[in-house]
Amino acid sequence: MKKEEVNFGKSDQFNLTMIPGKFAKAMRTNIIWQFIRFIVINIKMLIVVSKSH
Amino acid sequence: MARLVVLGGGVSGHTAATFAAKWLGSAHEVVVVTPNSKWNWIPSNIWVGVGEMSKEDVTFDLAPVYAKAGINYKQAKAVSINPEGSGTNDKPFVTIEYTLEGREGDSEVVEYDYLINATGPKLNFGATPGLGEGSNLGEHTVSVCTADHAIHANEEFQKTIETMKNGERQKFLIGTGHGMCTCQGAAFEYIFNIEHELTRAGVRDMADIKWISNESFLGDFGMGGLHMKVGGYAVSSKLFAESLFAERNVDWIIGAHVNKVESGKVHYELLDGSFGEEEFDFSMLIPPFAGVGLKAYSKDGSDITDTIFAPNGFLKVDANYAAGAYENWKASDWPETYQNPTYDNIFACGIAFAPPHPISKPMSSPNGTPITPTPPRTGMPSGIIGKAVAHSICDRITKGENAPLHKASMADMGAACVASAGKGLFDGTAAAMTVYPVVPDYEKYPGTGRDTDYTFGEIGLAGHWIKHILHHLFIWKAKLKFGWTKIPE
Numbered sequence: 061m062k063k064e065e066v067n068f069g070k071s072d073q074f075n076l077t078m079i080p081g082k083f084a085k086a087m088r089t090n091i092i093w094q095f096i097r098f099i100v101i102n103i104k105m106l107i108v109v110s111k112s113h
Numbered sequence: 114m115a116r117l118v119v120l121g122g123g124v125s126g127h128t129a130a131t132f133a134a135k136w137l138g139s140a141h142e143v144v145v146v147t148p149n150s151k152w153n154w155i156p157s158n159i160w161v162g163v164g165e166m167s168k169e170d171v172t173f174d175l176a177p178v179y180a181k182a183g184i185n186y187k188q189a190k191a192v193s194i195n196p197e198g199s200g201t202n203d204k205p206f207v208t209i210e211y212t213l214e215g216r217e218g219d220s221e222v223v224e225y226d227y228l229i230n231a232t233g234p235k236l237n238f239g240a241t242p243g244l245g246e247g248s249n250l251g252e253h254t255v256s257v258c259t260a261d262h263a264i265h266a267n268e269e270f271q272k273t274i275e276t277m278k279n280g281e282r283q284k285f286l287i288g289t290g291h292g293m294c295t296c297q298g299a300a301f302e303y304i305f306n307i308e309h310e311l312t313r314a315g316v317r318d319m320a321d322i323k324w325i326s327n328e329s330f331l332g333d334f335g336m337g338g339l340h341m342k343v344g345g346y347a348v349s350s351k352l353f354a355e356s357l358f359a360e361r362n363v364d365w366i367i368g369a370h371v372n373k374v375e376s377g378k379v380h381y382e383l384l385d386g387s388f389g390e391e392e393f394d395f396s397m398l399i400p401p402f403a404g405v406g407l408k409a410y411s412k413d414g415s416d417i418t419d420t421i422f423a424p425n426g427f428l429k430v431d432a433n434y435a436a437g438a439y440e441n442w443k444a445s446d447w448p449e450t451y452q453n454p455t456y457d458n459i460f461a462c463g464i465a466f467a468p469p470h471p472i473s474k475p476m477s478s479p480n481g482t483p484i485t486p487t488p489p490r491t492g493m494p495s496g497i498i499g500k501a502v503a504h505s506i507c508d509r510i511t512k513g514e515n516a517p518l519h520k521a522s523m524a525d526m527g528a529a530c531v532a533s534a535g536k537g538l539f540d541g542t543a544a545a546m547t548v549y550p551v552v553p554d555y556e557k558y559p560g561t562g563r564d565t566d567y568t569f570g571e572i573g574l575a576g577h578w579i580k581h582i583l584h585h586l587f588i589w590k591a592k593l594k595f596g597w598t599k600i601p602e
Contacts, residue, residue: 113500
């Protein structure tokens, strides 16, 4: 069984949701990708801040 | 010389007082009345609660900062407001009681020209039997609402790790301790820090972790949930949250009003009217919030508390408190100027203002028990509102009583929330979420009530780095260090 499939069987509630696979989880800690996301999230947050003042 | 008195020195009060002091200069006086000697960056209490930070990392002494800003600081708690003065004093005033060491219990009258109520909440542990009435700490459970609470939480948490290392399974129950709680975000962040630390300690397989909350669905967060763009889809925060819980093997009970806490057990009622019990070895339950219990008196001494304050103890402002049923709610119900409708020189900001109604759809069990998150008013909105209120008052002092008031409606304001798990720069992750606006506006955004270009959430290191930066940035700002006015709220 793939790692992401293990928790589906642990509860009915878990079975009705989505669980990230190997690639999605790897991207969460991929330094290059996360640096890009860091820039993007910061820009979006700054826009939200500027719209809020 | 005009005098502005600010009650409270938390995120909102501190922002209001420091900006007012800067804008007014030495020509006018700013007084801060707060019972605390330290300022606390509350979002980082979560890290104190798992032993990743100390109290010193998240707090600093207020006295030197206020001395530097030229603010008259009184370490005391406000007891009552006389907005019309009294029989012997024509000026409005507040009565305060000192908490400063050496002056405990001393009473003083502080006159004001303008008053900001930014007291924050009373942590209403007493609302749920056994949650900690009188102790202000949690009787059988722990809390992360203050730095001291978080230290206590960590002490108890470390004991459970030792117990698991000795081969005994432990049950963790994290969430809200009453049907009318807010601040689900703090509990949400804490549960994933607990999960992260247990994994790091090598005892995750010995732990059963469960979430319990008054949200009608996972991911409500007291804002009725939100829709965000993920992977090309516009998805509900319900899917986002459920996915995270399932991935981390954290079970959940939702729509729950915790009605009693005993040693090692909570009793709860669900939205379907059923009752249940849940055992725990370690539990962190957020208490509900209430106003701090300020009284108000007219010139002749009669009690006018009900005129100024809503029944929950928060100050009435320019909100529409007669919106009625959920179907009638509008974004315009939410206050813009935070001015008290009866006394135009009294304002409120942060948690201290009375919201017109919840943001989440109101729910109750068939037994008539209301189980609805109350609206969040912490963090970014608190700071923005504090600054807007300070701006309004400064304009009225310097430009005249008819100067227009500044507006900062939560229906026209966004909020950023970063729920971080772990503290290491490369082994932690975070769910970074931004919502715009906080209060959905279905007239402006007919689909989801919010702008989905700026309402988003994702999990990863990037959010975790942002959390670290925000921690240092906001403490820098609150200490009024170089460039503090340039750092946004």
